[in-house]
Amino acid sequence: MPRSLETTVGYPLSGGPHPLIVFAHGFALTPQTYVALLRAWMRAGYVVAAPRFPRTNAKAPGGPDESDLVNQPRDVSFLITRLLALDIRAGGALEGRIDASRIAVAGHSDGGVTALAVSYDRRFRDRRVRAAIVMSGAALPGMGSFPRNGPQLLAIQGTADPINAPETTTAFFRLARRPKFLLWLLGASHLRPYTDQEPQLSIVERTSVAFLDHCFEGRPLRALYEAAHRPGVVRLTADP
Numbered sequence: 001m002p003r004s005l006e007t008t009v010g011y012p013l014s015g016g017p018h019p020l021i022v023f024a025h026g027f028a029l030t031p032q033t034y035v036a037l038l039r040a041w042m043r044a045g046y047v048v049a050a051p052r053f054p055r056t057n058a059k060a061p062g063g064p065d066e067s068d069l070v071n072q073p074r075d076v077s078f079l080i081t082r083l084l085a086l087d088i089r090a091g092g093a094l095e096g097r098i099d100a101s102r103i104a105v106a107g108h109s110d111g112g113v114t115a116l117a118v119s120y121d122r123r124f125r126d127r128r129v130r131a132a133i134v135m136s137g138a139a140l141p142g143m144g145s146f147p148r149n150g151p152q153l154l155a156i157q158g159t160a161d162p163i164n165a166p167e168t169t170t171a172f173f174r175l176a177r178r179p180k181f182l183l184w185l186l187g188a189s190h191l192r193p194y195t196d197q198e199p200q201l202s203i204v205e206r207t208s209v210a211f212l213d214h215c216f217e218g219r220p221l222r223a224l225y226e227a228a229h230r231p232g233v234v235r236l237t238a239d240p
Helices: 031-043 066-087 110-120 166-175 200-217 222-227
Strands: 006-010 018-024 047-052 098-108 129-135 152-158 180-185 234-239
Touching: 006 031, 018 031, 018 066, 018 110, 018 200, 031 047, 031 200, 047 066, 066 098, 066 110, 098 110, 098 200, 110 129, 129 200, 152 166, 152 200, 166 180, 180 200, 200 222, 200 234, 222 234
Parallel strands: 018 047, 018 098, 098 129, 129 152, 152 180
Antiparallel strands: 006 047, 180 234
């Protein structure tokens, strides 16, 4: 059955080509929920593409259906292919704006599950992805071992998350190969640290940008460590 993948794309108005971030929203939500975070990435010099998944978004016909989650990793790969095609189309809005060698995926909750699958699951892995940001996510059943030489990983998890238990993030992070980083949001819940809760949102913004700048620009890890240094608010586990 055909799938419609409505996507919002934001990009810097000057310069380029820029790295691309494809962002996957959580269950029964939409990309608009995360507009502050997405704008922060765009201001930092990234092209940001945020699809609204056809059957798990808040406005899905008949209500959101979580069983469709397994189809979302391939949606993300399709979108990457489509965006790269638009990047080389003469005269288009995206012409020359995307660097195909610098692609990241990010996601929250079920979107984090999607991002993890696109990056590491042998059944869905897209080798064009060079960095992954998994926020309160988990591995799909049957994922298996992490690949050698997979994307660099930044996992983010609230310690008081009642939806995605901290142990879920710990489990996949333990199996992931380095380089990998895990930002613990101390006392934080499931959604608000990524939407409007301060200072957590600002820390997530700065840490994720520093991580991506390290992956794609070769900038020192010091900026990541400094962004994630807020005693009593966050704690960083690093295995570079």
